[in-house]
Amino acid sequence: MKKIHIVSVVLLSTLFIVIGVALRNETDELGQGFGEEIRQPGNISGDPPVKDKEEELIPPYPIETTQLVLKGRESSSALGSDSKGVEITLFDLSMHEVGDEIALLIPQEDRVYQGSVTDAQTTVAGNRVITGFFDGSLKRQRFIFTVGSSQTFGTLQTSEGRYQLETRNGVGRIISVVEINEGLDFSKPDFRIPQRRESGLDNKSPKL
Structure with a gap:
């Protein structure tokens, strides 16, 4: 009876080991498949893919359309x-x-x-x-x-x-x-009347 009991225990242990190995392999396969879905080429972190640099470029100044x-x-x-x-x-x-x-x-x-x-x-x-x-x-x-x-x-x-x-x-x-207008005094007139030059000739009558 002891031999039969020992054999049964060994068989059960072997069965549990086989089942455990099978479950582990299946879990690894599922994990690999899930990782392939969320990971993009060149992006091993699993984070969302980064946009191309060309899409992120923003002109540092507005482009002039008129010369x-x-x-x-x-x-x-x-x-x-x-x-x-x-x-x-x-x-x-x-x-x-x-x-x-x-x-x-x-x-x-x-x-x-x-x-x-x-x-x-x-x-x-x-x-x-x-x-x-x-x-x-x-x-x-x-x-x-x-x-x-x-x-x-x-x-x-x-x-x-x-x-x-x-x-x-x-x-x-x-x-x-x-x-x-700097330095200009607008309180003064912007014109000047020249003085009339007086001469003794003005009082003399022209000779005929």
């Missing part, structure tokens, strides 16, 4: 170091028509204003007059350029102030009206 026609310029001795205002370069505006967009960099404000041309005419003298606004339908911030064969004059009104510019062959200066 700058007015830019600041490095100081040049050709225009005189004692001159007021800021040196600029101005592209040719003579070919602009109604509806064209232009972008102007105001150096004093370090800001780009983009506006639309609302009127473009050619005078009898052949000068081109370009008018437009920076603020659209509000029509408070206006710009106007008179473009000649070699010189251009302009007046610009922005949200910060009013400016005047003059260029020759694309190079010149822009100055704020505030700077122009």
Whole structure:
């Protein structure tokens, strides 16, 4: 009886070992299958896949759609170091028509204003007059350029102030009206009446 009991125990132990090994293999297979579903190629952590770098790139600055026609310029001795205002370069505006967009960099404000041309005419003298606004339908911030064969004059009104510019062959200066008026005393008349010079000849009658 003892031998039969020992044999039964051995058989039961062997059966449990076989069943345990089978269950372990099945669990490993399920784990591998589950891991393959959540793991992407190159991503061994099992975390959600990382987006491509191209999708994460964000431009560090807005892309300009309109070319700058007015830019600041490095100081040049050709225009005189004692001159007021800021040196600029101005592209040719003579070919602009109604509806064209232009972008102007105001150096004093370090800001780009983009506006639309609302009127473009050619005078009898052949000068081109370009008018437009920076603020659209509000029509408070206006710009106007008179473009000649070699010189251009302009007046610009922005949200910060009013400016005047003059260029020759694309190079010149822009100055704020505030700077122009510095040192001026508006309490005094802006005209002068010359004194009449008295002479003894005025009292003598001409000889006949």
